[in-house]
Amino acid sequence: MNDLLDQDYSLKLAKKHVEEYSKQDSIKALHNEAMECRDCEDWLEIGLEAFRWLKQADQTIRQAAVEGFAVSSSAPNSIATLYRAWLRPCDRAEGLAKEQIGRGFRLKNLTEFREACEFVRQQVRIIDLEDALDEAQQGEVFDEVFWQRAALKRSDQSDSSR
Amino acid sequence: MELRIQEYSADLLSQIQSFECGTDDWCRHAERWIKSAPPFRGAIESIETHGNKVWLYFVDVDVFDEKYLVGFSSLGKVKWKIPPPDGLEREAAFIPMLAVSLRFQGKPEGENTKHYSDEIMEHVIRVAREQGHRELCLYVHEDNARARRKYEKHGFSVLGSKNSKGNLAMLKVLDNQLSEGGQPSALESGPRLGDAAAL
Numbered sequence: 001m002n003d004l005l006d007q008d009y010s011l012k013l014a015k016k017h018v019e020e021y022s023k024q025d026s027i028k029a030l031h032n033e034a035m036e037c038r039d040c041e042d043w044l045e046i047g048l049e050a051f052r053w054l055k056q057a058d059q060t061i062r063q064a065a066v067e068g069f070a071v072s073s074s075a076p077n078s079i080a081t082l083y084r085a086w087l088r089p090c091d092r093a094e095g096l097a098k099e100q101i102g103r104g105f106r107l108k109n110l111t112e113f114r115e116a117c118e119f120v121r122q123q124v125r126i127i128d129l130e131d132a133l134d135e136a137q138q139g140e141v142f143d144e145v146f147w148q149r150a151a152l153k154r155s156d157q158s159d160s161s162r
Numbered sequence: 163m164e165l166r167i168q169e170y171s172a173d174l175l176s177q178i179q180s181f182e183c184g185t186d187d188w189c190r191h192a193e194r195w196i197k198s199a200p201p202f203r204g205a206i207e208s209i210e211t212h213g214n215k216v217w218l219y220f221v222d223v224d225v226f227d228e229k230y231l232v233g234f235s236s237l238g239k240v241k242w243k244i245p246p247p248d249g250l251e252r253e254a255a256f257i258p259m260l261a262v263s264l265r266f267q268g269k270p271e272g273e274n275t276k277h278y279s280d281e282i283m284e285h286v287i288r289v290a291r292e293q294g295h296r297e298l299c300l301y302v303h304e305d306n307a308r309a310r311r312k313y314e315k316h317g318f319s320v321l322g323s324k325n326s327k328g329n330l331a332m333l334k335v336l337d338n339q340l341s342e343g344g345q346p347s348a349l350e351s352g353p354r355l356g357d358a359a360a361l
Contacts, residue, residue: 065199066175073201122187129191130203132301132327133258137212139240141301142254146322146331147242150297153319154335 037105040096044113047086047093051116054082058123083123090117163221163270165232165281170216172206175199178218181231183261188303192261196234205236205259214238214258215289219282221266232278233262235286240299255295255336257286283316291336298336301329 058079065071072078094117097110107113135141168174179197183189196216198204208214216236220229240256262279269277290298302310304324313332322331 062198062202065202066179066197068199071201076202122190125187126191126194128327129187129303130195132325132329133191133195134203135325135327136256136301136329136331137208137238137240137258139242141325141329141331142240142242142256142299142322142333143331146299146333149321150299150333150335153321153333154297157335 033103037100040100041107044109080127083120087120166220168218170218182264188306192259195259212238232266233282235260235282237286254297255290257300296336299333301331304328304330
């Protein structure tokens with residue numbers, strides 16, 4: 001009789017432990033997801049911190065140049081390179097952030113991070129426009145075809161004025 | 163209010179740091195261009211490197227004894243070679259940058275008033291003509307429809323297909339006299355019409 005009771009008790013204990021173990025498994029999975037979300041937030045924060053430093057450096061050096069202080073001639077290129085480098089991991093960070101949102105998490109710094117991304121993207125587009133202006137000033141925007149069409153246009157105008 | 167024109171130089175940099183003309187990329191580019199000091203690329207650097215002329219346009223408000231920056235324009239030269247890449251070098255006038263402050267965009271109040279942008283365009287075109295140039299060119303971003311309409315209104319036509327940065331090359335022929343004085347026309351020494359027909 002005692003043996004039967006012991007067996008029953010043993011089974012109950014075992015069941016309780018198995019259930020606990022299973023529960024821990026899902027808790028662990030939830031914990032891992034939460035940790036991943038925190039890691040993602042941390043990563044975005046590192047990006048934001050880098051962004052603040054970079055923006056500050058850009059503004060400070062530009063202002064120094066405006067105020068007539070000596071500025072290294074390599075500074076504009078260095079800043080441009082850093083903006084481009086900052087953008088590189090952004091798509092992956094955005095992908096990871098979307099995964100967290102899909103799991104129902106809310107990232108406290110995502111809005112600020114996205115604003116930073118847009119700001120840097122615009123800086124890079126402006127740098128491209130500066131390159132384009134340089135090319136134009138070198139005459140590269142105005143190519144052979146352009147001048148041939150211009151010659152035709154002048155010819156049309158002088159014909160119509162005769 | 164009448165525009166007062168002042169040639170731009172480095173000592174005016176501090177006066178234009180609050181200039182704003184919009185939020186589009188080309189507006190931000192224009193703002194940065196006029197506000198930057200070397201070694202950063204911009205108006206001052208373009209004056210020093212390319213010999214460009216840059217003008218600021220102000221209106222004076224007597225009541226407050228204040229002046230407001232309406233906008234700016236610029237004029238430079240582009241070089242091109244016929245036949246490319248090692249032919250004779252020629253020059254044509256080029257507008258590197260032109261912008262009107264957000265505050266002064268649109269038609270000013272009052273009868274018979276012109277848009278400030280039109281006054282600024284007319285000034286640049288007049289100077290290019292006075293310098294003896296026969297062709298005036300510029301480039302505009304393909305998405306910048308407003309600027310493109312403005313340039314077309316002043317006689318510019320798109321002659322170049324867009325380049326890799328999305329820019330369209332535009333040109334205005336400044337007069338119809340093929341052999342008037344001043345600098346030699348880029349086009350007079352350029353490709354013959356027979357060549358152009360092969361396009």
